Each structure stands twice: as C-alpha cells, then as structure tokens.
Amino acid sequence: MQIGIGGVIISIIPDNNDSAIPLDDAYQPFLSHGQPEVVLRVHYGNLPRFSHKETAFDTEANWKMFRGNGEYVLKALARVAILKSDFKSGEIFIRKRGIKTISPLMYPLGEIIMINLLAKGRGTVVHACGLKYKKRGWLFIGSSQAGKSTM
Numbered sequence: 001m002q003i004g005i006g007g008v009i010i011s012i013i014p015d016n017n018d019s020a021i022p023l024d025d026a027y028q029p030f031l032s033h034g035q036p037e038v039v040l041r042v043h044y045g046n047l048p049r050f051s052h053k054e055t056a057f058d059t060e061a062n063w064k065m066f067r068g069n070g071e072y073v074l075k076a077l078a079r080v081a082i083l084k085s086d087f088k089s090g091e092i093f094i095r096k097r098g099i100k101t102i103s104p105l106m107y108p109l110g111e112i113i114m115i116n117l118l119a120k121g122r123g124t125v126v127h128a129c130g131l132k133y134k135k136r137g138w139l140f141i142g143s144s145q146a147g148k149s150t151m
Helices: 025-030 109-118
Strands: 002-005 008-014 038-044 054-058 063-068 071-076 079-084 089-094 128-133 136-141
Touching: 002 025, 008 109, 071 109, 079 109
Parallel strands: 008 038, 038 089
Antiparallel strands: 002 008, 054 063, 063 071, 071 079, 079 089, 128 136
16 A cells, blocks of 8 residues: 655555455545555564664653664664664554554554655645635644643
8 A cells, every 4th residue: 555645655465364454544535546655564462573773763751762883772662663863764663462454554654754755855744724714724842742632
C-alpha cells in the first residue's frame, strides 16, 4: 500500500503474515499511487534487540533516537524503526499485542521521516493548528500537549 503526504509517496510493505491486517482509517484519505520515495517494511511480533549506538535525540519520556553505521534507530513504546541515514528506507518492528489495524507512521515516526525529507529544500513541518474563518486564515502554534488540537 502507498500513502502520499506533502508530495512524498511512502510505500508500506507489511510482512507476508500480516498482509490481512487492514490499514487504519486515518490513512484512507492519503492512499496514493506512483513511484514511492520512501519504502518501509513493517514487521509485527517481537521487537529486535539492537546495540545502542550514539544517542541522537532523547525525549526522556516517550522515545529515543540513536545513530550509527549509516542508520538511525528510533525506539518508541512498542515499536522500533531502523532507518537508513537518508530516511528513504527502513524496517519498522511493532509489538503485535492486540493489533487490529496497520498504523506504521504513528508518532513520532511519520514526523521524523517528513521533517528530514522536507528539510532538504522541499518544505517544512509546522506543529500547529490552523483554520479558515471569514475568509481569513488563523494559525495557532505551540509545543506538544499545548492544546492546539482541542481548540
């Protein structure tokens, strides 16, 4: 299956054993066709062990990112993503407990991929809430958990 976000087509290839798991409804409007720029293989089951490399980023809460050997390793709750340094290919490992739908780009993986691709002169990601009211645009910016989505 392929999804398109911000002009970037991402191919999501589930394990053979998991091809029957449906895509989360949130991704349906983004289904796309064309040549993928990013190819991600998704594996469900046990998370792989990896040697902790150099810490690239640590939220000290939900997730950490490590780098080394030409790749990045993102460790977040019940998932591990191993991405090539260009962020255009990788493997996603998700613990399979109670999985009913495929949601491979769940926070923070989708944002990390898009930020790195768009930062190469294609655009930017704005962490904000926006709306159109009386022919004017309103943008509300803020850090995570500031309440933008509940406005």
